[in-house]
Amino acid sequence: MSKSPLKIAIAGLGTVGGGTVQLLHDQADLLASRAGRKLTLVGAAALVKPSDLPLDGVPFFTDARVMAKDCDYDVLVELIGGAGGIALDVVKTALERGRSVVTANKAMIAHHGVELARIAEAKGGNMGFEASVGGGIPIIKSLREGLSGNAVGKVMGILNGTCNYILTTMRDSGRDFADVLAEAQALGYAEADPTFDIDGIDTAHKLAILVSLAFAMPIDLEAIACEGIRHVSALDIRYADELGYRIKLLGVASRSEAGVEARVYPAMVPLSFPLAHVSGPFNAIVTEGDFVGRTVLEGRGAGARPTASAVVADLMDLARGRVMPTFGVPVDSLMPLPAASSGAHHSAYYIRLMVKDEPGVFADVAAALRDEKVSMEQIIQRGRAPAETVPVVMTVHETDEASMLRAVARIKALGSVADLQLIRIENL
Amino acid sequence: MSKSPLKIAIAGLGTVGGGTVQLLHDQADLLASRAGRKLTLVGAAALVKPSDLPLDGVPFFTDARVMAKDCDYDVLVELIGGAGGIALDVVKTALERGRSVVTANKAMIAHHGVELARIAEAKGGNMGFEASVGGGIPIIKSLREGLSGNAVGKVMGILNGTCNYILTTMRDSGRDFADVLAEAQALGYAEADPTFDIDGIDTAHKLAILVSLAFAMPIDLEAIACEGIRHVSALDIRYADELGYRIKLLGVASRSEAGVEARVYPAMVPLSFPLAHVSGPFNAIVTEGDFVGRTVLEGRGAGARPTASAVVADLMDLARGRVMPTFGVPVDSLMPLPAASSGAHHSAYYIRLMVKDEPGVFADVAAALRDEKVSMEQIIQRGRAPAETVPVVMTVHETDEASMLRAVARIKALGSVADLQLIRIENL
CATH class of the missing domain: 3.40.50.720 (NAD(P)-binding Rossmann-like Domain)
Structure with a gap:
């Protein structure tokens, strides 16, 4: 000493x-x-x-x-x-x-x-x-050092504990978004102005940092498309359960020949994937490296003690004389990569329609999907309520986003469709 | 450069x-x-x-x-x-x-x-x-650096990919241990002499290393009690499913006032716990730190490329000049801690009996448990086969190991009990 x-x-x-x-x-x-x-x-x-x-x-x-x-x-x-x-x-x-x-x-x-x-x-x-990023989870160290032998192809995660708490509580209680948010605010789990959390901005900040480390790019917050969880309903969460998914707010970034795609959105995550089981205030980050394959790091994403643990980990590195460039390489080695076109993004989708329960609606919806070459996987309609508005839920196979959005525009234009909710299915 | x-x-x-x-x-x-x-x-x-x-x-x-x-x-x-x-x-x-x-x-x-x-x-x-330890998972770095602000109370994990592959395949296929092991050997997932893997010795080696890092103790392989998976049957895996558990071979080490307890054993892991969902060749390590709380790191536990990723992570540390004492502190600062008595270990248990289907057997078993103050949680017996041998499955509430083993001895001594299988339930 x-x-x-x-x-x-x-x-x-x-x-x-x-x-x-x-x-x-x-x-x-x-x-x-x-x-x-x-x-x-x-x-x-x-x-x-x-x-x-x-x-x-x-x-x-x-x-x-x-x-x-x-x-x-x-x-x-x-x-x-x-x-x-x-x-x-x-x-x-x-x-x-x-x-x-x-x-x-x-x-x-x-x-x-x-x-x-x-x-x-x-x-x-x-x-x-x-x-x-990720509260007490040593994710920065892992990306910068532990996985430094890998070219990273994908990094994604549940990065906001407030959203994960809200979505988990909605599922456990069957209650709706506004109700659970109000409770989370009362308990101090959500801010009085919850915009940063529930609109995905906080997740985008964290994803921007992970992207820079994973792909050795300068940080580019503007390049991150951002969708929050305000529109996720108790109904969608119930259908997700029935279909074998959990709805999670994800930050997802991947690198391909076409460039880098980085986005924040709520997604249906299959139960077979570790992120589906990350509940309440926990965060988790998945990294895919070309040698290591998939790693998943999970832990408490916020709070005094977990975050202090991460702060002190950095202090310990300094105390031990273990230092390195901020983003893993010198600043001048950070190279911008082109943004991949979002229209080319491939994904499966969940679609919930609120439709008038009258003959011919299914045929119109099916035709709209067919015309955009979107292939339906399954369709659920429960009960009948002639002339009233009822939910119809569909899932479609992987398609490019541009086609999906064109099909959605066609469906919305149908007189019998009162509302349409679209959620990505994250098949991994 | x-x-x-x-x-x-x-x-x-x-x-x-x-x-x-x-x-x-x-x-x-x-x-x-x-x-x-x-x-x-x-x-x-x-x-x-x-x-x-x-x-x-x-x-x-x-x-x-x-x-x-x-x-x-x-x-x-x-x-x-x-x-x-x-x-x-x-x-x-x-x-x-x-x-x-x-x-x-x-x-x-x-x-x-x-x-x-x-x-x-x-x-x-x-x-x-x-x-x-843990193939490509950066667990050594996390324990030694990322969580270095914490006093670690517990470290546990699925540390052997061969056993996890065998147990996962047994569950997915309903086949028995010997059969799946033979297949794993044919596929090259298990060695010709599988003893190191299936008897838990490889897990004990890895746990010994984690214990040293987590608790700043000299490595003490002898102190690790070791039980493998040879005796886990397809029947037990089926009952585990029914009861909401997965059977996993775990290395578990905890530190308390009484000292350090480090053991390797197959355990029933509740589905609500992340380790239950770690399948096939994946490994995962759970660490509990006093500030960070619980973290879980998951990834491929073996194989050329994931293991090479970890080897190169160490090389990168050396190349970057980031060095530190082997076990996180100088060797002379590694302090032996007493081993906690295994008899004092508290756990819930699963017990499967093969009993003659005749009146009075339940009463005898229940009396044996009562006499050792072991409290039954549930009991399952399906179907009847008078005078034949049938499985009876029980779970008991948390009890100390010494009492449980005395109750087991009493039950084994009953003439009507042909076989008894005891598996810990890892409630977390």
């Missing part, structure tokens, strides 16, 4: 910041034994000093910018959040000073990751962001 | 060795871009030079010991196998020369890991063994 301590300044003492301070305190001896040196807090910044954290003797700052600029630290831990603002300021300050940064801030990395990595490289600091 | 190449000598060109040579060849540019330097083969050793591997211009040795001693390499990759013999000789030679070693050899690490780590420490080399 002759080495000098790793001096840590922490900016942001909310949920994750509090968990990190607690971990550094509770496991101080364990960490020192594993790192061969102490991990020591030399500064903490928040608007108000929390009274319930073990911060005795730690210099406290009400202005994180002042701490970033003046405090003598080896690494600044940024847990303030937000793509820009104070978070970005303190990270830039630290990197410009040649210090290292550890952050859980997926929005900031997704928007400014390459710019920050460039500063880190120029000034000799390092940037860790294990906590930005 | 100004850095000098990482010079690699590879000993053993069988399945994994061949896969590794192929990976280093196929991904040469990718690896160089990620590592910032080339990974170059400077020697290869095998009894006979394979004609189908890209070894043009690579110095070839028919004696791996000669290569280990004379060749100028930075790292020796040992893929010969076996706990001792040539494998151990070449690894010792490399480490004594101050060079690094990468190996897939679980038997050698389980038997000699601490001794080898000590030489590596003394001479300044490093030892990587990612490929020794």
Whole structure:
């Protein structure tokens, strides 16, 4: 233990910041034994000093910018959040000073990751962001190091615990989206403004980071098409069950000759696939490498303690002197790849129609599919309610997205169809 | 790319060795871009030079010991196998020369890991063994680095692909153990002498390595109680299905106040638990850390390409200059922990009896359980066959192992009980 301590300044003492301070305190001896040196807090910044954290003797700052600029630290831990603002300021300050940064801030990395990595490289600091994707799951390390012998063809996952909790609860309880969302907000599992989570933006941030690591591309958030879960109904979840699927919000990125396709959407996942069984607040990431084949990493996707575990993993790497380029290769080696056309995307689909229960409707729908060369797999209609609106559910075999969307337009134009819901089936 | 190449000598060109040579060849540019330097083969050793591997211009040795001693390499990759013999000789030679070693050899690490780590420490080399557990799954890196902020309470997994393939096929086909084993041997999924796999010894080797990393203990293979899958019948697998379980061969280690308990046994795993869905040749490892909670890592547990992926991950760490103590802490910091008494182990159980179908048998069995304070949960008997032998299946609530074994002895002593099969239920 002759080495000098790793001096840590922490900016942001909310949920994750509090968990990190607690971990550094509770496991101080364990960490020192594993790192061969102490991990020591030399500064903490928040608007108000929390009274319930073990911060005795730690210099406290009400202005994180002042701490970033003046405090003598080896690494600044940024847990303030937000793509820009104070978070970005303190990270830039630290990197410009040649210090290292550890952050859980997926929005900031997704928007400014390459710019920050460039500063880190120029000034000799390092940037860790294990906590930005998948909470406590060591997915960044796995992609960047554990699977580094592979060309990655696909990376996909359940990346947002709030959505997964809502979808799991909808299935378990049979209740509808709005109802479960309201409960999740009351319990603190969803934000007062849930847009980031339920519209898939948070998932897109995380997917953008994974794409960059997996395919050695600069981060390109704009290239990610994004669809959330607001329109997933209890009815769809019930039909999914009956058909042998679970509905999950997925971030999916694949690389082919045509380029890179990266999208966020709710999908029907077959029960034979591990992601179908990832429930509640858990996240999971599937990676397909050309040598390793498929790996699946699962764990808690959020929360004070799991996220602190990931923050400290990055700190331990720094303490052990294990550093590497931010995105696995130097910034100038990150090569943009073309976006694959979404119309060429092949997928099977689930289609739920609300139709007037009258003769001839099936024939019209079937003709619309036939005219676009979309091949029906099965059709379910339960019960009869003449002249009323009833659900009709179909699944279709793999088809290209352009054909599917043209068939959907034809079906929507039928007078007897009141509503149409389209969900991808993720056959793997 | 100004850095000098990482010079690699590879000993053993069988399945994994061949896969590794192929990976280093196929991904040469990718690896160089990620590592910032080339990974170059400077020697290869095998009894006979394979004609189908890209070894043009690579110095070839028919004696791996000669290569280990004379060749100028930075790292020796040992893929010969076996706990001792040539494998151990070449690894010792490399480490004594101050060079690094990468190996897939679980038997050698389980038997000699601490001794080898000590030489590596003394001479300044490093030892990587990612490929020794879980094939391509980056579990060693995750335990040693990604979860290094946690005190680990439990590590368990499906660690042997051959057993998992046999158990999965038995379930899918309804066929019995001997039959499926013979087929697996014919297909090359099981060895001619399958003892290492099916008696749990290979799982014990891997568990011993995980235990050392998880609990920072010296490796202690002797402390692992080991039970294989020979006695698992098609009947038990059918009942498991009916009761909502899958039978899996598990390596399970936990740490408590009482000490460390590490065992290998077939267990009934509830369908709600991720391990139940790990099929065929896949492996998976569950870790419980005090901050991160539960993580699950799944992937291919064997085979040329997945194992080569893990070997190369270790090589990439060395190429990138990312090194650390073999078991996460210096050898002298590995602290033996007492073994917990197995009699105190709490578990639920499945019990299958073959009994004469005559009045009074149930009462006798129930009395034996009651006398040892073992509480029955459910009992299944299908059909009647007076005076013949029929299966009766029971599950019992959590009890300590000592009581369960006393109750089993009482039941076995009943004249009407022809056979008794006891399988743990892994409630998680």
